[in-house]
Amino acid sequence: MHRLIDKYSRKMVSQKICAEGDPVFGVLDDATIWNSSADEIEILGRVMRGLSINSILFSPAAEPYSSIIDYLAEFSTDINGQIRPDDTETRTFLHNIPVVKTFTADEILSGLKKRKGVIIPGHGIVTYGTVSPEQAFVTFSSICFSTFVKFMADYYYHAMGIIPMKGNPEPVFKKAVQWYRDSLSSATNSPSIKAPFDSVEDVIQAIIEAGRLTVESGMVDSFFGNISVKYGNTIYISQTGSSLDELAGCIDPCPLDNSTTNAITASSEFSAHKSLYNLTERKSILHGHPKFSVIMSMLCDDIPCVNRGQCHIKCSRKRHIEDIPVVPGEIGAGPDSLSCTMPSAMKGRGVIVWGHGLFTAGAEDFTDAFKNLVDIENMCFEKYLSLVEK
Amino acid sequence: MDQKYGWTGRILKIDLSNKSYEIIKPESDIYKKYIGGRGLAGHYLRPFCHLTWDSPEMPLLFFTGPLTDTASPSSGMMSVVSISPLTGTVGHTYAGGNFGTELKRAGWDGIIITGISDNLCGINIHDTRVEFSGAESLQDKTVSAIFRSLPDEGGAAATGPAAENGVLFSSIGFTGDYSPGRCGLGLVMHAKAVKFIHVKGSGSTAVYNSEELVSARGDILRLVSASPALMGEPGFSEFGTGALYDLIHSRRMMPTDNFRSTRFQDAGILNAWHYKNKFNPVKAGCSGCHILCRKMSEDGRAVPEYETMSHFTALIGNSSIDIVMEANRICIEAGMDPISAASSIACYMEINNLIMVGADLIRLLTDIAYSKEDGNLLKLGSKKTAEILGRPEASISVKGLELPAYDPRGAYGLSLSFATSTHGGCHLQAYAVSHEILRKPAVTDRFTFTGKARIIKLAEDLNAVLDSLTVCRFIFIAATIEEYAKVFHAVTGSGLSGQELLMAGERIFYNERLINRIRGFSASDDDLPSRFFSESGSSGDGITIPPVPRDEFLDARARYYRIRGLDSEGRPVREKCIELGLECTD
Numbered sequence: 001m002h003r004l005i006d007k008y009s010r011k012m013v014s015q016k017i018c019a020e021g022d023p024v025f026g027v028l029d030d031a032t033i034w035n036s037s038a039d040e041i042e043i044l045g046r047v048m049r050g051l052s053i054n055s056i057l058f059s060p061a062a063e064p065y066s067s068i069i070d071y072l073a074e075f076s077t078d079i080n081g082q083i084r085p086d087d088t089e090t091r092t093f094l095h096n097i098p099v100v101k102t103f104t105a106d107e108i109l110s111g112l113k114k115r116k117g118v119i120i121p122g123h124g125i126v127t128y129g130t131v132s133p134e135q136a137f138v139t140f141s142s143i144c145f146s147t148f149v150k151f152m153a154d155y156y157y158h159a160m161g162i163i164p165m166k167g168n169p170e171p172v173f174k175k176a177v178q179w180y181r182d183s184l185s186s187a188t189n190s191p192s193i194k195a196p197f198d199s200v201e202d203v204i205q206a207i208i209e210a211g212r213l214t215v216e217s218g219m220v221d222s223f224f225g226n227i228s229v230k231y232g233n234t235i236y237i238s239q240t241g242s243s244l245d246e247l248a249g250c251i252d253p254c255p256l257d258n259s260t261t262n263a264i265t266a267s268s269e270f271s272a273h274k275s276l277y278n279l280t281e282r283k284s285i286l287h288g289h290p291k292f293s294v295i296m297s298m299l300c301d302d303i304p305c306v307n308r309g310q311c312h313i314k315c316s317r318k319r320h321i322e323d324i325p326v327v328p329g330e331i332g333a334g335p336d337s338l339s340c341t342m343p344s345a346m347k348g349r350g351v352i353v354w355g356h357g358l359f360t361a362g363a364e365d366f367t368d369a370f371k372n373l374v375d376i377e378n379m380c381f382e383k384y385l386s387l388v389e390k
Numbered sequence: 391m392d393q394k395y396g397w398t399g400r401i402l403k404i405d406l407s408n409k410s411y412e413i414i415k416p417e418s419d420i421y422k423k424y425i426g427g428r429g430l431a432g433h434y435l436r437p438f439c440h441l442t443w444d445s446p447e448m449p450l451l452f453f454t455g456p457l458t459d460t461a462s463p464s465s466g467m468m469s470v471v472s473i474s475p476l477t478g479t480v481g482h483t484y485a486g487g488n489f490g491t492e493l494k495r496a497g498w499d500g501i502i503i504t505g506i507s508d509n510l511c512g513i514n515i516h517d518t519r520v521e522f523s524g525a526e527s528l529q530d531k532t533v534s535a536i537f538r539s540l541p542d543e544g545g546a547a548a549t550g551p552a553a554e555n556g557v558l559f560s561s562i563g564f565t566g567d568y569s570p571g572r573c574g575l576g577l578v579m580h581a582k583a584v585k586f587i588h589v590k591g592s593g594s595t596a597v598y599n600s601e602e603l604v605s606a607r608g609d610i611l612r613l614v615s616a617s618p619a620l621m622g623e624p625g626f627s628e629f630g631t632g633a634l635y636d637l638i639h640s641r642r643m644m645p646t647d648n649f650r651s652t653r654f655q656d657a658g659i660l661n662a663w664h665y666k667n668k669f670n671p672v673k674a675g676c677s678g679c680h681i682l683c684r685k686m687s688e689d690g691r692a693v694p695e696y697e698t699m700s701h702f703t704a705l706i707g708n709s710s711i712d713i714v715m716e717a718n719r720i721c722i723e724a725g726m727d728p729i730s731a732a733s734s735i736a737c738y739m740e741i742n743n744l745i746m747v748g749a750d751l752i753r754l755l756t757d758i759a760y761s762k763e764d765g766n767l768l769k770l771g772s773k774k775t776a777e778i779l780g781r782p783e784a785s786i787s788v789k790g791l792e793l794p795a796y797d798p799r800g801a802y803g804l805s806l807s808f809a810t811s812t813h814g815g816c817h818l819q820a821y822a823v824s825h826e827i828l829r830k831p832a833v834t835d836r837f838t839f840t841g842k843a844r845i846i847k848l849a850e851d852l853n854a855v856l857d858s859l860t861v862c863r864f865i866f867i868a869a870t871i872e873e874y875a876k877v878f879h880a881v882t883g884s885g886l887s888g889q890e891l892l893m894a895g896e897r898i899f900y901n902e903r904l905i906n907r908i909r910g911f912s913a914s915d916d917d918l919p920s921r922f923f924s925e926s927g928s929s930g931d932g933i934t935i936p937p938v939p940r941d942e943f944l945d946a947r948a949r950y951y952r953i954r955g956l957d958s959e960g961r962p963v964r965e966k967c968i969e970l971g972l973e974c975t976d
Contacts (some may be wrong), residue, residue, distance in 0.1 A: 001714035001841055027843045030949040052851060052892040054844045092612050095873075113887040115872065130870075131825045131845045132832040134525055134919030240618050241829045254624070261633040261665045262640060268616045271623050333622055 001027040005035045008057075014061055016183065017144045022124075024060040027133055027279050036359045044126070046105035051112060053128040057136035060124035064176035065144045068151045073099045073121040075166040076154065083119070085146035086153070086264060087294055088312055088356040089224070092331055097143055117143050120338040141221050145289070148176065152295045152384070156290040159388035161216055177385065183218045184378065190371060195283070195364030200253070203231045208247045209284060210366035211238065215245035218388075219377055220288030225357065226267035227366075230277045233257070237266045237273055244288070268332045270338035272359075282361035289357035290377035292384050297326045297352045299387075306348070312354045321383060324376055326352045350376050395598040396456030396882035397421055398476075401430075402498045402520065404513065406582055407446060407505030409522045414502070422884075423971060425891070426455035426499060429481055429858035429898040431471035432905070436973075439905040443473040443481075444581040448508045452547070454490040454588070455860030459595040459678075461603055462886060463610045463869075463879045464862040465676035466491050467663065471510055473909075474573040476558040476730065476771050477790040479815045481573030482828035482907045484857055486676035486684070487566040489545035495591025497575035507583035509812035515589040516544075525585035529554065532723040533563035533963060536586055541752055545588030551727030553580035555761035557769040563722060566674065566684070571727030573791065573813055574771075604896035606876035610869045614681065615870035619828050626683040627673070631696040632662030634823075636702065641827060641836075642933045643800025645793070646704040648736035649786045649919075652797045652927030652935050654704035665693050679862065687715070692726070694718040700795035701732035706739060709748060717755055724759035730771055731758060733785075733792030737772035738764065741781045789814035789915050799916060799927040799935050801826040801843040803834065806946050809916045810846060810954075812902035820849040821863055830867045839942045851895035858898055859891075895969040900955070906960045913960040916947060 005025040012018045024036045062118040082096040091169040098111035111118030117127035117139040129135030193206040228237035235254045242250035249294045254263035307314040313336040319326040329338025338353045345351045349372040350360040362369035393399035401414040423653045424430045431451035450472045457465035468490030474481030498519045512525040536548040553560035553576040560576030639657040646654045669687035685693035702714045721728040757765025776785035798805030806945025809818035826836040875888035927935030955966035967974035
């Protein structure tokens with residue numbers, strides 16, 4: 001368990017969602033292991049004893065997340081005291097994020113009895129896992145991601161004079177933009193393993209490298225996304241719940257004819273990848289959730305639209321961000337899934353799925369797919385700034 | 391809690407000794423503590439649990455849950471509970487199909503059957519009308535023949551020839567070819583001289599807040615759609631649970647040759663894809679479930695579940711899909727558990743150093759059901775068979791219940807859960823397959839016991855809740871108790887949170903440990919067959935399958951006992967009983 005605590009503490013720091021030394025992890029088997037002697041342990045221990053869980057995580061969020069979370073907690077909660085981001089990841093897995101006023105066991109418990117994570121303004125975020133501290137890390141990371149996206153989307157409508165935000169969001173906005181600009185600057189390396197691939201092992205190594213570079217470039221958070229290569233009549237695809245920067249041993253070979261069912265543990269987007277390969281000559285697919293691609297996909301000035309609130313599955317407009325189509329679609333294989341919309345829209349550099357993320361595809365290896373991912377996200381960032389700074 | 395919503399507030403108690411019945415109306419506190427399904431059934435079993443399984447007073451319990459017959463996703467299951475003739479432990483199994491839904495529509499949360507009928511009888515329930523009929527003409531009939539003799543409308547449960555012939559792992563068949571196989575509860579039903587129960591309901595279950603239920607249901611359906619295991623192209627919805635066949639084989643944990651190895655050379659031609667191509671199955675499923683994991687072939691036969699696919703191939707060395715289909719049909723028609731049947735055959739083959747294929751296998755399986763030739767021995771299950779033949783180590787069972795189709799050397803949390811399960815070698819009480827193999831809700835290292843004691847305890851509590859809400863555990867590959875707490879509130883109006891429901895699950899599971907303790911079970915029964923601690927599995931493809939480290943297993947079990955609130959011998963303690971609001975028996 002120490003190994004897992006160390007691993008996810010390091011990931012949180014490298015992902016820039018918290019500062020070194022801040023994460024407080026507790027993992028419980030028959031006794032609790034803590035990675036810290038922080039003052040919060042006593043309260044967290046009481047929270048842990050009040051829940052049927054095996055791990056707990058508390059940390060202040062790093063900037064700009066900290067400021068964003070505190071702003072939203074003060075000005076953007078619903079009547080139940082919850083923050084409700086609209087991105088697909090949150091809609092599907094977190095639903096909403098409770099906010100409690102004080103860092104007390106009772107208040108934290110009241111939030112965590114309903115949801116996987118809770119925000120305590122001025123303090124940070126508490127999350128938990130039932131089988132692994134990884135769940136606590138993922139929920140923490142998801143809260144940071146979804147609150148960032150919500151704030152920036154809300155700010156767009158504020159800046160355009162459509163829906164004003166309460167309080168003074170300007171300092172938070174400026175801080176977030178500067179932080180993101182700084183984090184993009186490190187996106188330099190590109191994949192070195194090129195097609196043609198001579199063996200399955202080459203394919204797997206190319207996937208591992210491209211996944212790792214995607215995370216290192218700051219394009220995506222480590223956990224979010226999936227990646228595949230079509231090699232012969234088999235799709236090699238990352239497993240569900242795998243981290244893009246840790247794909248060794250987490251790639252499933254899935255025959256196009258389903259003659260084995262190994263893809264039962266493959267990414268939830270396997271159907272979308274397969275459909276894309278069947279419709280096009282592409283050989284590689286990269287999918288992540290770069291923040292401004294997601295944010296831009298959610299911005300639409302047609303406020304009275306009958307589909308508002310259901311844009312993620314019902315948007316009927318032919319929308320583009322420059323040359324990049326934006327399509328509706330949910331995760332997975334349901335009737336409203338993105339596997340019904342994204343593949344046929346993949347004509348050029350990539351496709352953004354509303355509130356979800358960006359798909360890019362390459363003709364052979366990951367060279368084009370990776371470059372397009374970076375370029376499209378940069379384009380979306382600049383486009384966003386040009387809109388709100390008009 | 392208010393029983394106006396979700397529950398009917400009424401339980402039908404039948405005494406077969408005088409063919410009478412009464413209505414029990416439990417207090418709100420009973421529903422709050424035990425929820426429904428497995429929980430309520432365990433509550434009503436407890437006062438009689440010191441009796442033998444065939445005592446007239448021993449109840450056989452059929453219980454629905456508060457979510458049954460509502461729009462709650464995958465909530466059409468039902469629990470059947472009594473004392474197991476096979477293991478002597480509490481016996482629980484859950485049933486799919488429409489019986490539970492019809493029972494609820496008839497206005498009953500459950501049925502408690504006691505006494506013994508003086509003739510072979512059927513029980514006919516039409517709403518609040520309860521009638522008994524003679525069933526002598528149905529003696530020797532197969533399960534489907536019995537169903538054909540009953541009205542088409544409604545749901546039915548019946549026992550087949552296996553129960554009549556004393557097979558200790560007899561099951562109760564349910565309309566739609568659902569065979570809740572485990573623990574031999576079909577024999578309990580037969581001991582009461584009940585051949586069938588037919589139920590038809592015309593009511594509906596009241597829901598506290600329909601709008602809230604629609605919203606909560608939507609949250610769950612989105613999660614299910616995002617699950618590759620459930621709704622993905624190669625998942626349960628397309629291939630049934632047989633979709634697990636390739637995965638378990640690739641993880642080198644497919645029980646082969648009575649668990650003497652963990653990889654079967656012919657698995658590649660026996661996977662779910664071959665069944666789909668050969669039998670062109672259509673989807674079927676339980677009431678109220680959209681996953682539809684049941685598969686029915688064009689000629690009307692049920693396509694086997696994963697357990698049957700694996701145990702009737704790798705475990706016994708059979709490489710014919712047609713033999714698996716026929717074995718599955720025999721088990722359904724005769725009414726017996728395919729896992730125990732195949733394991734007993736595998737045990738018998740090992741002891742006698744036999745290779746048995748084709749017609750010989752089918753003949754032996756049929757002989758078990760009809761108690762002929764060596765089937766007269768094998769009908770006692772692998773544990774008794776191996777003991778009688780002087781090779782007890784050849785029975786791969788825990789507490790006498792044969793292990794399902796996952797080798798414990800390939801997943802250590804699973805191995806611990808086999809040992810701690812209240813009814814023996816069962817993978818469903820903690821369903822460690824979910825995180826150790828299917829990577830949900832998050833992946834755990836399958837080759838370590840670190841952290842697994844608490845994970846298994848929590849999972850046992852969770853699954854006790856699911857069996858009490860009567861929700862299919864497969865949907866929890868995608869959803870969590872967090873989403874189902876919203877459904878529970880929408881249906882019942884109860885303010886219990888997901889975490890509070892888990893505490894009810896802890897009580898329900900502990901009650902079963904109490905029952906087992908009263909029946910004499912302790913730590914020596916919470917153990918695996920010695921083979922797994924001394925022999926390696928089939929390593930290869932970069933995967934090493936060593937023996938389960940005995941010291942680490944015992945250490946994990948000791949930690950589990952502490953976390954569960956048991957003493958060092960695995961026995962319940964007074965303090966924990968008081969904490970959970972359970973009556974303690976010294």
